[in-house]
Amino acid sequence: MPRLTFEDFKPGTAMTYGRYVVTLDEIRAYASEYDPQPMHLDAEAAHRSLLGGLAASGWHSCCMMMRMLTDGFLSKTSCMGAPGVDEVRWLKPVYPGDVLSMRHTVVSARASQSKPDRGFVSFHFEMLNQNGDVVLDQRNAIMFGLRDKGAEA
Amino acid sequence: MPRLTFEDFKPGTAMTYGRYVVTLDEIRAYASEYDPQPMHLDAEAAHRSLLGGLAASGWHSCCMMMRMLTDGFLSKTSCMGAPGVDEVRWLKPVYPGDVLSMRHTVVSARASQSKPDRGFVSFHFEMLNQNGDVVLDQRNAIMFGLRDKGAEA
Numbered sequence: 469m470p471r472l473t474f475e476d477f478k479p480g481t482a483m484t485y486g487r488y489v490v491t492l493d494e495i496r497a498y499a500s501e502y503d504p505q506p507m508h509l510d511a512e513a514a515h516r517s518l519l520g521g522l523a524a525s526g527w528h529s530c531c532m533m534m535r536m537l538t539d540g541f542l543s544k545t546s547c548m549g550a551p552g553v554d555e556v557r558w559l560k561p562v563y564p565g566d567v568l569s570m571r572h573t574v575v576s577a578r579a580s581q582s583k584p585d586r587g588f589v590s591f592h593f594e595m596l597n598q599n600g601d602v603v604l605d606q607r608n609a610i611m612f613g614l615r616d617k618g619a620e621a
Numbered sequence: 622m623p624r625l626t627f628e629d630f631k632p633g634t635a636m637t638y639g640r641y642v643v644t645l646d647e648i649r650a651y652a653s654e655y656d657p658q659p660m661h662l663d664a665e666a667a668h669r670s671l672l673g674g675l676a677a678s679g680w681h682s683c684c685m686m687m688r689m690l691t692d693g694f695l696s697k698t699s700c701m702g703a704p705g706v707d708e709v710r711w712l713k714p715v716y717p718g719d720v721l722s723m724r725h726t727v728v729s730a731r732a733s734q735s736k737p738d739r740g741f742v743s744f745h746f747e748m749l750n751q752n753g754d755v756v757l758d759q760r761n762a763i764m765f766g767l768r769d770k771g772a773e774a
Binding site for chain 2: 502527
């Protein structure tokens with residue numbers, strides 16, 4: 469299957485992919501390493517917090533999103549990386565047992581002015597749980613190689 | 622030592638903290654779990670990429686920042702969580718052997734209109750390497766309890 473390159477991303481087009489089963493062990497392992505706040509490690513503290521129960525760190529949610537994004541999307545493209553993130557909204561807690569998936573929409577696309585072999589595509593990413601609730605809403609631009617300029621297709 | 626509450630965050634005030642030694646093992650372990658793109662796992666692919674060598678996933682950089690933020694700052698405050706992130710810029714690659722630290726500035730602070738026990742403080746966070754280069758620039762708002770409304774101080 470040919471890889472997707474910059475030319476393939478048309479504003480308004482959407483894609484769904486991914487399945488990520490969230491476990492208590494992973495929530496605690498991530499929090500122990502990167503976000504050891506009591507609300508992500510201790511059930512009692514979590515119940516007293518705004519999360520209402522032990523839930524994933526918001527940054528951990530971003531990481532789970534990135535795994536689905538890599539496996540289900542970027543690995544099939546001429547992705548060259550990303551300069552950053554324009555916005556993240558942690559809309560609902562991510563709990564143990566949740567089953568997550570991804571949906572994205574192409575917002576806009578522009579060829580690079582300075583580097584003719586690449587372009588930037590802006591996406592609206594949504595991570596959903598098993599109830600169809602959007603738990604994470606994220607916007608960022610990703611660089612892709614142009615097929616016409618030699619990106620492997 | 623009393624914890625910092627909403628009332629303590631004055632726009633313009635700055636703080637520095639943290640020390641995080643980046644290792645090749647951690648870069649590969651993170652990438653294997655959350656961002657398995659060749660440029661974060663394979664030295665050859667990394668050299669051909671814009672990173673110029675094996676470097677941490679951008680999301681991994683955010684995680685390392687969060688660890689320093691938790692240990693050096695949030696654990697000493699009445700932090701109640703955060704609604705999201707306003708902007709992340711991955712300005713330079715983070716390589717094995719880098720020694721990272723944090724600097725932040727309070728941008729603005731506003732009491733919640735709907736919940737009188739808390740307020741939102743907007744920060745500009747910068748993660749620096751051992752050369753003083755800013756490798757990650759991040760802006761977000763964090764919720765803090767008010768001392769005057771019962772937050773543990």
